[in-house]
Amino acid sequence: MARTAATLLFVMVWLSFLQAQPSTNIQLNQAGFYTHAPKIAVVTSPAQSGIFYLLSADKKDTLYKGILSAPENSAYSSTATSIADFSAFSAAGVYILFVPDAGYSYPFNISNDIHRALSAASLKSYYYQRMSMPILPQYAGKWARAGGHPDKEVLIHPSAASGKRPAHTVISSPGGWYDAGDYNKYIVNSGITMCTLLTAYEDFPLYFDTLQTNIPETGNGLPDIINETLYNLRWMLTMQDPNDGGVYHKCTNAAFDKMIMPAGCHNPRYVVQKSTAAALDFAAVMAQASRILVSFKKQLPGLNDSCLHAAQYAWHWAKQNPAVLYDQRAMNALYQPAVTTGAYGDNNIKDEWFWAACELLATTGKEAYIQEILHYRPAVAAIPSWNNVAALGSYTLLRYKNTLSKYRQLNLPAIEQQVIDLAGSLVGNGGNRAFRTIMGQSKKDFIWGSNAVAMNQGIVLINAYLLTKDKHYIAAALTNADYIMGRNATGFCFVTGMGSRSPVHIHHRLSVADGITQPIPGLLAGGPNPGMQDKCKYVFTEPETAYTDTDCSYASNETAINWNAPLVYVSGALEALQYELAYSVRK
């Protein structure tokens, strides 16, 4: 009898505990909502009764009551969804949603700077990725650590041997960021990353001028987004062979380091084969950096000139070596040691030619580059990725269209139309109906690094806004921030340390090996990827749910610099533009 009573008591306590827990069946941006923006939550519990309530944070007051939309089936998982739309409510504060059959949501904010913390954390994440220097407690708190991978003695891999630098020559290539969860650095992936961060600054200088991230350089008269990118830029400069202008494809171990801290890593480091993609990506970044650094000549005398010289020298090498592709398998058949780290091999480098030519034209105004722009211009615009960088060139031509329009042969209106058409196609089909996001309306969105697809879609949409001033595009970009922050079929806010339920077991050597439970904050996880190439255990395997918060999963739960960069761009852009969203809410 006593035992039955004890069991009953246990069940009652457990039930009340469960009731007090936020429901995992209400998916929303876990940071919250801009005061004047649309506000949507998605209910994914099987039984949906039709009504939802907006409550004060203490659950005592009901502030808004609404009707859930009829359930509909999601296209890329077996999830049924109902929409709770409370866009008409706009008072700032902290709130909870209550849905009778689903329970209480996580608490969330309504405010005018809802993504400011995300914007700062996503930029700060690059400080934690810095190589060859200690990460100090006054900037990193409990994530402080010793330095590692000094890269002052890096070997020329036999694949990279040249007359003046035979195999095993020692060069110095310190600094830069770790690429991702691994400890290597890759020029190709640095290319799109640097461009995206520098472009965030070019597009929204006033916002980024004031965004401080508490890094060692903060307060030195340069914006922190520039301070941070300079750390990787200086490394990139070491990757150019001063004897011919060629650029090594990567600086790497032969094989991935174990899951240990940097200070314990002592494997030999190599620079491997020069490639045309590396030279062109390098040229593009250096050309872009050069024109931005003109504004900071006082603080950084000579650096803009050095960058421009480096860009032109790499371009010159590419012209002489126009089709040196990086094929790791072929390279390993010829040289020892075999290199098995990330390849970033790309067999179509038309877009790299286009991008580099666009950046060089925008910076120098020299007509010589127009020939390549016309030769390699894309037929349609595409969402950028590390292996498809054409849109980066288009964005730049359009950013400088006032000065470049005199080159009528560029036909800038056609390039502009391509970007607007791409944004139009993202918006035109109505997005993912079940979650009301632009992300996830095509199965093709769910690839390795799918969360970066969502953020790069966001950048296309923001560019369409900058070109047309049509504010619908900002609202569309915001739906993808909502996706990243929790309004998705997994229910995760995909940025470490943000929101109420975010990845804890990210595939990230620094976060796994440091012995600290919480991962390094501000990192964007790769996201759903039904490819599941890591062969880890996935509980859910459909396109929009194939995500697992385990450190085994490099195919869905790694982080990478090229994924975080568009998050920095989009979160900053939304902060800069949020006041434009007022139009989109019906009162």
Ligand code: G3I
């Ligand atoms: O290009 C094909 C396309 O034609 C085809 O339709 C599609 C079908 O799945 O696949 C495409 O290739 C994919 C390729 O990325 C380009 O998108 C591969 O399947 C996919 O496996 C490959 O994933 C890359 C992964 O490395 C493996 O090479 C990711 O994009 C890339 O972000 C990732 O990068 C790694 C580095 O190598 C090492 N450091 C960590 C970093 C992040 O995981």
Ligand code: 9MR
């Ligand atoms: O940690 C590596 C990660 O950065 C890469 O994206 C991934 C794919 O190249 O590879 C990871 O390393 C794994 C390796 O490929 C296979 N053995 C296990 C490694 C992870 O511990």
